[in-house]
Amino acid sequence: MIRALHRWPGLVALALVTVLTLSGAVLSIFPAADRISAPQAEAGLSVAELGTRIQAAYPGVEQIRRAPSGRITAYWFDQGAPGAAVIDPATGQGVASADPNQTERWLTNLHRSLFLGAGGRIAMAAGAAAMLVLALSGAALVARRAGGWRRWFAPVQGPLAGRLHTEIARVAVFGLVLSSATALWMSAATFELLPDGAAGPVFPAEVSGETGVALGAIDQLQATPVAELRELSFPYPDDATDVFTLKTDQGTGYIDQGTGALLSWADLAGWDRVNETIYMLHTGQGAAALGLLLGVMALGVPALGATGVLVWLAGRRGRPRIRGNQPASRAETILLVGSEGGSTWGFAATLHRALTDAGHSVHAAPMSGFDPARYGRAERFIVLAATYGDGDAPASAKGFLDRLGRLETVPAAPLAVLGFGDRSFPEYCAFAAAVDRGAQDKGWVQLVPFDTVDRQSPQDFARWGRALGQALGIDLELSHQPVPPVSQQLTLLSRRDYGAEVQAPMAILRFALPKATPWQRLTGQGFARFRAGDLLGILPDGSALPRLYSLASARRDGFVEIVVRKHPGGLCSGQLTALQPGDTVSAFLRRNPGFQPDRGRTPLILIGAGTGIGPLAGFVRGNARQRPVHLFFGMRHPDSDFLYGEDLPVWQAEGRLSRIVTAVSRGVRPHYVQDALRAEAPEVARLIRDGARVMVCGGRDMAAGVAEALTEILAPSGMTPAVLKAEGRYAEDVY
Template identity: 70%
Template structure:
């Protein structure tokens, strides 16, 4: 429900909110310009002195106003002709016309009413309401994504557009709530929907009915500083029953024009004070710095609108089209999906299809943002969850365990958890297992014991389906066919061979980048955008299970490059290492936004061994700004598998590598990359204390050894790989 409240107002009102935000940001600049350009009164100058100066130059003065910016404007009649000017308070001289800036006036009318008068004001109020809904629902979604309010500022991961959306929201949401609430208040006040306090005290019943007392001698004007002045209105010429009206930040009073005595005084009410504060907060008038800050925050709206649309489009692309998905309020079976790359969704679709074949209603949804109140008639819940990295939540399940830990609203319907992973990895189905344990600890009843599917095994999935059928009393056969991503043909243009001397054939394979359409460039599909560290999914002949390889190149290089070692019995690696220039493969691109060098000049510590050098070499190649990069590379023998050995000296000469440390594992003194790290412990510690980011790529055993070495190196300074990971400064691409 919260996600829907956040998504649809944003998509439907995007153009209006962008217009209001940009125009509001532009208007926030004018109070600052006015403050800087207007002459300011001296702190000791009184209203009596100012009135005297102005009256000497304009005997027909009717009113003097002081704006929150300090600008003073006088209005007068001269021979029946009205006049107005900005006044220099030190001299009373005119210094500029009082007419408002035409562009500012045009922009104000656009922002307030879209040039549609009351109808436009109602439309902009609707935009403010949509902004308030977006801001409040966004706050709750960010809290869910980060695992609770206490982790509001915790690092977020995932695709760049999603991370930018959250990061921007964190810093602008308070300003957007403030702007939208104050806009709604001002609209309600415009349409007299709020209690109305009298602006002026009642006129006195008894006056001297005399004229001519000079303002310079009036006690109330002599005791009032110009800094307090809001407005001074002069009596109408020749009307003895009229009075001076003085308005300050403290209240409003009437002064007898014949005696100079204060006749009536009314202090500002709490309601009027609140209204003034709200006006100041929304317009920035009287609080220039705050206005500029809120204006800058408003510029987050178009940025979040753009990233939000990208997130929505990616979400629609990332999920299969779920035909016949029952409404959440009517589904008796709810399948929650935790997926990083999208494959788990297709297993969920298979479950739903078979259950529907037996007359069951099924709703499929992501684990992220789960709210049991959406499913009032659910009789059972299923969680199908993959694991990301070393036991982390996949993209569509972020925040779920945090919700479990904090909620007291556990569904009464039982739960079955099925994990998807690769048993050869140490963290096999660790996230799904953590979900099952957390649910059990919360008292969520169990429909089936926790189970797993290894490497998308149709046999494992069918076995689980039969167990589910036994519990439901139906014959359930889950025959799943993996959904293969759409592929493109890549042609090999060159290869460099390595590893023959150590009986481990390997090659650097360079493919031509396929052509992309304009639509692909605009939407980011296909091979339109990629960076070193993204993944190339290669579909071997005779198989529907792709193999993923880390890219050693970026789009700007003009080619796709991977480093491949042939493995005994490896279908894909055998085919790739046998390719000759001119041959082709079927492949697709999968972005890996978590394995990024990031922007800035922060030092990088790149650690890799064997073919893990691929994406690290791509990062070095792209380092045209000569960011400090310290590369630790482990190989078997420099004469056989020193990948990119030809390029390394040139990269060092160009400043793309600050330091290269190699480790040789074959020879008289075997030396591994973790040994090289220990030997450079002092330098590594200094770099990390200075903010360096660590990137590790290679086999699981190597990565585990590196983590152990880093734990030893960093322990004396109170750091560890775990703390660096929590800060987003230690990332791994492990296979």
């Protein structure tokens, strides 16, 4: 609900909100410029003294105004001709024209009404309302993504567009809420939708009938500092019944022009102070620094709009169009999907189509939008959930477990949970299993027992579908054909071979970087944007299931590089290791934000063995800022499989690599990478205590051994790998 509330006002009102914020950002400059350029009154100068100086220079002065910026303007008549000037309060002389800034006036009219009068004011008020909805719903989404309001500035991961959108929103949202709320208040005041303020002072019924009092003889003017002046209006010439009108920050009063006596006074009402404060907060008049700050925050709106559209387009690309998707309030079957790369949505589309053909009304939606109050006619719930990273929720399932945990009562309709994953990973279907456990702990009735699909197996899916159909009393045959991802042809440039001597053939394969179209560069599609640690998907001949390899290069390196080991009987690895320069292969990119170095300067401890050095070498190669990097690398024998052995000394000489510690397992004394860590225990413990981040890449057994070694090393300091993971300081890419 919050996501939809955030998305659609943004898409519909993007152009209007952009005009509103950009014009407001430029207008925020003028109060500061006015404050800097306007001559300021000296401290302690009274209104009486200021008026005397101006009256001496301009005997026909009729009015003196002081703007919130401190600029003083005088208006007069000289031989019947009107005049006005910005005044230097030190001399009373004019120093600049009082004519309004035409650029500022034009921008103000654009900002307030689009030059369309009352109709334009209504449109801009609607834009302000849309911006307020966007800011508040965006704040809720940022808090949800960060894990709560207290973790507002916690590090975020994910595709670049999503990260930029969140980072900008974290800062800009405060200003946008303030600007849009005050804009709506001012619009309501313009259309007289707010109550009137208190009345001003009563005009005196009787005056002395005398004229000519000197300004210096008027006690009220002597007692009023210029810093509190707003306006001083002089009596009309030769009219003994007229009076001085004094307006200050404290109130408004009338002064006899013959005796100088204060005839009546009214303090500024509280309601007026509220309106003036809101005007100041919105325009920056009287608070130039705040105005500039709000203007800078407003500049974030075009960036938020652009990144928001990119995030929306990426979401649509990752989710197939499901025909006949029923509204949530009318559907009998609620199909909730948790997907990271989009493949689970393909299974959801197959299930949706089969159930629809069987006469069911089905609503498919992301798990992140789970809200039992919306499903008024639901007779069953089905959850298809992938697992991201180390047992975490995938992108479209963020917040589901939290909302499930907060439910006082679960829906009466039964639930079926199906997990998607890869059995070669230690956290196989861990998130889906957590959903099933959470539902059972809440007493949610099961429709069918929890089950899993391994490596996108159509056979596993069909088997589960038959069990589901039996529970529903229908014949349900799920024939799923995985939709291969959009791929490009990569041409092999070069290869470096290792490991033949130890019967473990490996190769560093470097492919030419495909050319990116302007649209791909803008949206980050294809190979237009990637980093070391992201995943390269290879579609081997004779299989619809891609294999994923960690990238050892980034876009800025100008090539695509992976490290491959030939596995006995391995379809993909066999084809890759047989490639020769000039050969091509079909490939695609998949982001891997959970395995990326953070942007800080704290040390990195990189730990890998065998082909696991691939992304770690990419991190070292990209370390142009010379962040301290300590590499622990395990190999079988340095003469056979010392991957990147030619590059590492060069990177160390360039300052990209602080040091390298190797472990050789095929020698007189077999030594593994976890043994190398134990040998360096004091230094490793010191680095981690000082904030170092640990990144591990390689096989499951190696990763388990590394975690065990680090548990021993960190025990005296009270830390564990689990604690480091919770702090975002321990990342694994294991296979």
